[in-house]
Amino acid sequence: MAETLLVVRGLAKSFGALRATDGIDFEVREGETHAVIGPNGAGKTTFIKQLSGELRPDAGQVRFAGEDITALPAHRRSRKGLARSFQITSIYRDFSALDNVALAVQARAGHSFRFWRPAREDILLTQPARQALEKVGLGARADVLAANLAHGEQRQLEIALALATQPRLMLLDEPVAGMGSDESQRMIELLASLKGEKTVVLVEHDMDAVFSLADRISVLVYGRIIATGTPAEIRANAEVRAAYLGEDL
DSSP, X not given: OOOEEEEXXXXXXXXXXXXXXXXXXXXXXXXXXXXXXXXXXSSHHHHHHHHHTSSOOSEEEEEETTEEOTTOOHHHHHHTTEEEEOSSOOOOTTSBHHHHHHHXXXXXXXXXXXXXXXXXXXXXXXXXXXXXXXXXTOGGGTTSBGGGSOHHHHHHHHHHHHHHTOOSXXXXXXXXXXXXXXXXXXXXXXXXXXXXXXXXXXXXXXXXXXXXXXXXXXXXXXXXXXXXXXHHHHHHOHHHIIIIIOTTO
16 A cells, blocks of 8 residues: 555635535545546635645645645645646746746745746756656747647646656646647646656546546545545445436446
């Protein structure tokens, strides 16, 4: 059994009368791809923000690699090995793909986000940046402005940014969102290439992506996880089918 890398206990967050997350218990094993699915309004975005440190919980605990990180802000969690990609692309559109990833390398080294011409020629930044771009299939697009990349390529660039920080755990928020079928397939193939190499929490609506990539799936409904299991176990779970997946599955 692989080591448990992330442990969440009793995580809760309310916005007025709305209980967005309601006592969530959740575990992620080293090396696995663990998907979180659920209908709109289930609390997935709130949950991922609590994992990344963007949102403080009202109650509960988050432990990463044995350490209590509940009170740590996002930038300190990143330094400890958590990386997040966003539902909407968060890249520097006026920088090239290479410059974007070099910035992530620079941040990983603990430097400021000031970026000047000599830094762009620093092999300690550009070499790992090019390696990350090659990994996601953008090696030939390194010098293209991010704004001029296709939507699917921009999402690939986000994965490269995350990889450049050398994370132990990647939090991916709907990486397939807004893609056509060909782009979706390329992203699924990219994420499949990371299986076993990176630990991934995947929040995704695309069930083809979820069931082809996930080692385990947790189903979130009204702020609570109602089931966790293998894709086969989730498909066969009557409560999950009734609450989310639908009888057609």
